[in-house]
Amino acid sequence: MQDKTGPGGELTLRTLAMPGDANAAGDIFGGWVMAQMDLAAGIRAAEIAHGRVVTVAVKEMVFEMPVKIGDTLCIYTNLERIGHSSITLIIEVWAQRYLTPHMDKVTAATFVMVALDKEGHPTAVKAG
Secondary structure (H helix, E strand, O other): OOOOOOOOOOEEEEEOOOOHHHHOOOEEEEHHHHHHHHHHHHHHOOOHOOOOOEEEEEOOOOOOOOOOOOEEEEEEEEEEEEEOOOEEEEEEEEEEEEOOOEEEEEEEEEEEEEOOOOOOOOOOOOOO
């Protein structure tokens, strides 16, 4: 199911789906895709917070399309909300199909990140 509106947010991470990330049929493991989403969320949230962040929640994910070996995974992040110590991001995953410009939306989820101080305790987001 291709989303006609295109990706939303800022391109935060691009990576290549390799054979070691796939099952015997050539489909990339959902857990690998989710790990890439978590990396992108961490990158974007750390930039916003100007410091250390951790993932505290991932809201519902549904895989709409498979990712295949050779596809380029393109992960977009969109800031939804900044709380006292939390940052909520909408993460969209798009697959640029192998050797083509064609992009399919794979999945999306809401990630909630929390800023931490040097001792690992929640701290106010120092956005700005």
